[in-house]
Amino acid sequence: MKLNPQEILETHKRILPYVHNTPMLTSQTINSQSGAQVFFKCENFQKMGAFKMRGAVNAILQLSDEERKRGVVTHSSGNFAQALSLAAKSLNVPAFVVMPNTAPQVKKDAVKGYGGEIIECPPTLTDREHAANQIVLDKGATFLHPSNNWDVILGQGTAALELLSEIADLDYILTPVGGGGLVAGTILATLSKNPSCRVIGAEPSEADDAYRSLISGEIETNTSTYTIADGLKTQLGSLNFPVIRDHIDAIIRVEETEIIAAMQLIWERMKIIVEPSAATTLAVLLKEKERFANKKIGIILSGGNVDLKKLPF
Template identity: 50%
Template sequence: MTVPTFDDVVAAHERIRPYIHHTPVLTSSYLDELTGAHLFFKCENFQKAGAFKVRGASNAVFGLSEAMAKRGVATHSSGNHALSLSYAAGRRGIPCTVVMPHTAPQAKKDAVRGYGGKIIECEPSTSSREATFAEVVAQTGAEFVHPYNDSRVIAGQATCSRELLRQVDGLDAVVAPIGGGGMISGTCLSLSTLAPGIQIYAAEPDQADDAARSFRAGHIIADDAPVTVADGLKVPLKELTWHFVQNFVTDVLTASEDEIVEAMKLIWKRMKIVMEPSSAVPLATILRNPDVFRGKRIGVIITGGNVDLDHLPWNQWPRRPS
């Protein structure tokens, strides 16, 4: 599989510009005081389809030839890639089929259907997801757009950090969530070219810490079905994303379920913005590791805002494992 280059990022940005928002960067004096750092939040929760993944999905969809596009696109996803691919496919007027775990948040299922995507449900494990998806591709012949192990997707995600560098000068580090690694890979791709001195930290739940364990071991360690409130971070690294993690990431930091939920609540209360649990993991890791970030200028990527408002985690989530 081809590793994307920064030329691919530049081409992706031009291709997707009509279909995405140039999202704002927000700050909070309260959170700066609390962390001892200067935090700059890149708010992809305000992105089209409510998540950064619309960048990669749009790049993949609008980069298809007419012949390929006629067959439609398909993917497997716990939520944000599913609804982002459905959004992009809808804008191009082609069909989109998505395999989703039946435990995926209802808000994300509703969004997929709202954008015209067709959902086929599976069990909440990577093995079930991939097996069900193989059947879908065999039946439809659709173009597979992987949620993250796809050079087109990574190039699209890289446009987020490219924008961030234009919006904020003098960053010392950028922190982004890591599940399968599409966003962190895109961050690595842009920063290694435009600002190689900036440190890159990946943020992950304690209860889905396969990237942290992979980083320490020097090879991919995959969990099949981790349980965490950060539903977007349950999937394992793959070959392409592992390339970026092992070559460009400074460290992979983790946070507990309690810390993630409390960080999410802090952002809701202090910044008055809606964001999902996966997006709170970077702040949670910054709060857990103050000595790493104190006194520095830190870019924090808020990856999405597609949360089920009827089941907010501070009311519903059993925060400690039984």
């Protein structure tokens, strides 16, 4: 486990020429509604619109020149597909993205727009893994997992690192929990910068695999994922789960109506666009006001990629 506190500081230096040190915003309305002092780290303003850019850049920068020439491959239909495409383009590296043939055209277009080459496959995990392996074999490309990869995890943690550099004495940091890369990276950042800052994961009740994993002590999966937070349907991985299990303060589940209400509050009051996955954090804060009363809370607004034609309000 890469728990050397120096590691994430070096990661931050490495990626900073290629990512934004995103702004931090506050809202008097949300402070007074929640009873806490909240600092929003705006990864929706990150390049390609999500924190995933950080991990993708870091993972590519850790490859040798020879590996970079042969390219990188991942399977994702979400933000990591776009992140890897843009990060690879910024670094002059070929990027191959395995996507289910059922993926929306808007997501395919986004990947193409950032210069990624799409390989379509049937929409099952086995098919995706098979297609990705084939690219590794055919092209010699390096497979980069969206969340279960140390360099990706360290990259994702730099968002919290920047937040802790601005507000050193945060009591809590809230992040969404999907594949576990962001929350594990955030934990590494707190261990490096402020070990007394607790990390809490926000998860939809409709895809509460991480919550159940903490209880059972094993990586659980979802049998159904009927959540609007489409970035949070994936399961934890073998690398990030132990970090989460050993260091997280809690995983708190929220309902779909709570996610949508929190998202609307951010849009209407903060005038910024965040995706449903990002809003799970504020939903947790508003759901458990007593826990967070009078505390200093960092919230990672993970991304802002939404289809404006399909809004829940």
